[in-house]
Amino acid sequence: MRIVASLICGLIFGAGLLISGMVQPSKVLGFLDIFGAWDPSLAVVMAAALAVSVPGFRLAGQRTGPLLAKHYLWPTRSAIDSQLVMGTAMFGIGWGLVGLCPGPALESLATLSPGVIVFVVAMAAGMALHDVWRMSGPTARSSAPLVAAADD
Amino acid sequence: MIAAGLLFLPLQNGWKSGMFNFTPLSAAIGGALIGASAVLLMLLTGRNAGISGIFGGLLNLRGEDKGWRIAFVAGLTLAPAVAGLIGYGMTTPILPSNWGVIAAAGLLVGFGARLGGGCTSGHGICGIGRLSQRSIVATMIFMATAVITVAITHHVLGE
Numbered sequence: 001m002r003i004v005a006s007l008i009c010g011l012i013f014g015a016g017l018l019i020s021g022m023v024q025p026s027k028v029l030g031f032l033d034i035f036g037a038w039d040p041s042l043a044v045v046m047a048a049a050l051a052v053s054v055p056g057f058r059l060a061g062q063r064t065g066p067l068l069a070k071h072y073l074w075p076t077r078s079a080i081d082s083q084l085v086m087g088t089a090m091f092g093i094g095w096g097l098v099g100l101c102p103g104p105a106l107e108s109l110a111t112l113s114p115g116v117i118v119f120v121v122a123m124a125a126g127m128a129l130h131d132v133w134r135m136s137g138p139t140a141r142s143s144a145p146l147v148a149a150a151d152d
Numbered sequence: 153m154i155a156a157g158l159l160f161l162p163l164q165n166g167w168k169s170g171m172f173n174f175t176p177l178s179a180a181i182g183g184a185l186i187g188a189s190a191v192l193l194m195l196l197t198g199r200n201a202g203i204s205g206i207f208g209g210l211l212n213l214r215g216e217d218k219g220w221r222i223a224f225v226a227g228l229t230l231a232p233a234v235a236g237l238i239g240y241g242m243t244t245p246i247l248p249s250n251w252g253v254i255a256a257a258g259l260l261v262g263f264g265a266r267l268g269g270g271c272t273s274g275h276g277i278c279g280i281g282r283l284s285q286r287s288i289v290a291t292m293i294f295m296a297t298a299v300i301t302v303a304i305t306h307h308v309l310g311e
Contacts, residue, residue, distance in 0.1 A: 002196070002197050002219075002220050003219050003220055003223045004223070005192070005193075005196040005197050005220075006193065006197055006199070006219075006220040006221075006223035006224040006227070007223040007224065007226060007227040008192075008227060009189045009190075009192050009193040009196070009197075009201065009224060009227065010189075010223065010224040010225060010226060010227020010228040010229075010230075010231070011227040011228075011230060011231050011234065012185055012188060012189035012192065012227075013185070013186055013189035013190070013201065013224075013227070013228055013231075013273075014227060014228040014229070014230070014231025014232065014235075015182075015185050015231050015234075015235065016182045016183065016184070016185030016186035016187075016188075016189060017182065017186065017228075017231075018182070018231060018232060018235050018240065018242060019178050019181050019182035019185065019240075020178055020179050020181070020182020020183055020185075020186070021175060021178060021179065021182065022182065022186075023232075023242065023245070024243070024245060024246075025245050025246060025247060026245075026246050027173075029302060029306075030173055032295075032298050032299050032301075032302040033302045033303075033306055034299055034302075034303070035303055035306070035307050036306055036307070037173070039173045039174055040174055040176075041173070041174055041175050041176065041178075041179040042179070044176050044179035044180055044183060045179045045180075045182055045183035045186070046183060046276060046277070047180075047183065048179065048180040048181070048182075048183030048184045048186075048187065049183040049184065049186045049187035049190070049277045049281075050187065050277065050280060050281055051183075051184065051187065052183075052184050052187030052188050052191060053187040053190050053191055053277055053278065053280075053281030054280075054281050054283070056187065056188070056190075056191030056195075056281070057190075057191060057194065057278075057281045057282050059191075059195075060191060060194050060195045063195075065198065066194065066195055066196055066197055066198035067195060067196050068196050068197055068198075069196075069197050069198040069199075070198070071198055072194065072198045073198050073199055073200065074194075074200070074282070075200050075202075075269075075270075075274075075278075075279070075282075075284075077269055077286060078284065078285070078286050079286065080285070080286055080289050083267055083268065083269075084268050084269065084286065084289070084290055084293075085268075085293060086264075086267060086268070087263075087264045087265070087266070087267030087268025087269065088264065088268035088270075088275070088290040088291075088293040088294040088297075089264070089268075089293055089294070089297045090260045090263060090264030090267065090268070090297075091260065091261055091264030091265050091268055091271060091294045091297075092264070092293060092294030092295065092296065092297030092298040092301065093260050093264070093297050093298070093301050094256070094257045094258065094259070094260025094261035094262075094264055095257075095261060095272070095294065095298045095301075096297065096298035096299065096300070096301025096302045096305070097253060097256065097257035097260070097301055097305065098247060098248060098253065098254055098257040098258075100245070100247075100257065100258075100261070101203075101204075101261055101265075101271050101272045101273075102203040102204045102207055102261065102262075102265065102271050102273075103203040103228065103271075103272070103273055104245075105258075105261075106203065106207065106225055106228050106229060107228045107229055107231060107232060107242075108242070108244075108245050109229050110229050110230070110231075110232040110233060110242060111232070111242060111243075111244045111245065113244045113245060113247070115245070115247035115248075115251065115254050116245060116247070118251050118254045118255055118258065119247070119254050119255070119257065119258040119261075120258065121255075121258070122254065122255040122256075122257070122258025122259045122262065123207075123258040123259070123261050123262035124207075124211055124262060125258070125259060125262065126258060126259040126260065126261065126262025126263035126264070126266070127204070127207070127208045127211055127262040127263065127265070127266050128211055128262075129259075129262075129263055130262070130263045130266035130267055131208070131211070131212055131266065
């Protein structure tokens with residue numbers, strides 16, 4: 001059931017990206033291009049998403065656990081450290097270069113666009129590079145799973 | 153009611169003055185759906201709807217629970233086909249012709265999302281949704297660097 005639920009959530013997420021236009025790099029870049037013909041749509045998308053997610057997460061948090069699994073896996077990291085700053089800065093640059101981020105990129109694979117495939121392959125490579133780099137550093141412990149690949 | 157609302161989306165006129173392309177109604181509906189899917193994923197499966205984390209976990213061969221990740225990404229990738237069935241198909245995204253730029257963008261997005269612990273959905277929607285200060289800061293930073301990047305590529309480099 002968890003698999004079906006995840007599939008449905010993916011479909012809804014995808015529908016949201018489609019309907020809001022966020023799957024189109026031109027809409028995203030239109031928001032980021034504050035010195036050009038500015039399109040505030042992305043701000044409305046975020047506001048609407050947060051209008052649902054803020055109360056929604058609070059309500060979910062009042063339950064002891066999810067409906068189809070044993071535990072909530074709420075992200076736990078709270079530090080504002082150099083990794084956060086460096087990582088998010090890099091992410092922003094990549095996002096601003098082309099107007100694609102993971103969700104829209106993966107959804108756009110449906111168009112079989114060669115450019116999208118290049119982006120997704122490069123994104124996967126970037127992710128893998130990071131994970132390999134983290135695993136090989138002096139602080140890495142080879143037996144530790146990679147933080148369940150979780151967002152924080 | 154939702155169907156009626158969706159019918160109005162193509163008629164929605166934004167505020168078109170030359171290049172101004174604001175589409176508040178579809179933005180709001182789409183945004184609400186994104187927020188709802190994140191809440192549902194947590195409420196039903198206990199998982200965070202940060203796409204970089206979901207996809208990153210698929211790539212990480214030692215990550216756990218690949219089933220739900222594959223299912224979520226499958227849903228994401230199938231959504232355009234389903235939408236196409238009711239007449240809302242997806243157009244091919246407009247991307248730079250230079251694949252080097254695309255590849256560089258992808259590398260930065262992938263590496264940066266993993267290093268920073270999230271992306272627009274992970275930090276911007278789920279993190280801020282939990283009122284996480286870390287995610288609020290993260291979102292401010294990537295918004296800032298993205299805006300600066302666009303300013304440079306669109307207005308300084310004369311693209």
